[in-house]
Amino acid sequence: MSTDVLLQVPWVRTILNHGIDPVTNVTILSSTQFDVITSAHSIVSPNVSAEASTLLYGLGWFRFTLMGYDVSESLLFLFLYVTTTMLHK
Numbered sequence: 001m002s003t004d005v006l007l008q009v010p011w012v013r014t015i016l017n018h019g020i021d022p023v024t025n026v027t028i029l030s031s032t033q034f035d036v037i038t039s040a041h042s043i044v045s046p047n048v049s050a051e052a053s054t055l056l057y058g059l060g061w062f063r064f065t066l067m068g069y070d071v072s073e074s075l076l077f078l079f080l081y082v083t084t085t086m087l088h089k
Contacts, residue, residue, distance in 0.1 A: 037061070038072060 013022050015038075019029030029037065040056030040063045048054055053065035062073045 038063075 014028050019034035020027050037059050041058040044057045045055040056063045
C-alpha cells in the first residue's frame with residue numbers, strides 16, 4: 001500500500017468518527033466544524049435517477065445518495081484510491 005494512503009488513515013478514521021480521533025478520543029473537529037465541512041454547499045449535477053440523487057458539493061466533498069446509501073466522496077480519497085489501485089496492478 002502506498003505511503004500516501006497510509007498517511008490518510010488517521011484522517012479517514014477521524015472523519016468516519018464525526019471529527020473525533022477514535023484512538024485517543026480527542027475532538028479534532030467540533031460538531032459545528034464537522035457539519036460545515038461535510039455539508040453540501042452547491043449543486044454539481046441536478047440529474048436524478050432511481051439509483052442516485054442530485055450530486056452536491058461542499059468544501060472538497062461530493063455528497064449524494066446511491067441506492068439508498070448516503071455517500072461522501074473526496075477527490076483526494078478518489079485520487080489516492082486510483083493511484084493505489086494503478087500501482088498494484
